Amino acid sequence: SAAGALAGRRVLVTSGPTHEPIDPVRYLANRSSGRQGHAIAAAAAAAGASVTLVSGPVAIPDPIGVTTVRVETAREMLAAVEAALPADIAIFAAAVGDWRPATERESKIKKDGEAPAPLALVENPDILATVAGLAQGRPPLVVGFAAETDNVLDHARKKIAKKGCDLIVANDVSPAGGVMGGSRNTVHLIARDGSVETWPTLDKDEVARRLVAHLAGLVAG
């Protein structure tokens, strides 16, 4: 049993999508449900950790025994993550919007019979890369996720180097898999040395418990 395996540890988890406003009624988002990130936060709490979950807008309840901070945008998520540090383990399961509208219009954009204005986008901060790159206060164990539709392992290996994290949990989110919004997940753990551990298709709750047990082993070791 993993009970107590993270006693006395501080764990930070991000989860869910972000909403990037276009105007007061419209936003850019993605199909993340938050189920995997929320399950990880719950499993870490069940293992005795003190857990802060920074969540984008989701339709699922806050996990029991976890301090949940709700945010909307990537920039708010970064600020909430920075405010939640220090942590022993940081797990970035959120599907952060890579881009946001360059400006948030103050009033609703009208359809006035003219051609629609192009939507200019700017890049959001990379929260995982920011935290993994901290010169001071970097959590000793930084875990990223990689949702890929093709060449899952290749992309994950590149991502681990680019983001500077210690471990990547890669999953295949091609539509045939039904992972986005679904209850099951097939994941591969890719370590910094390139080694891969592939798990069978499991409920997201079971993926969460196994991941927490795996991370507890790494911080203890």
Ligand code: C5P
């Ligand atoms: O680059 P990509 O979005 O595929 O990377 C996914 C990983 O990076 C996930 O762990 C996600 O939570 C994190 N991420 C982030 N901030 C972003 C983009 C991704 O924390 N702006």
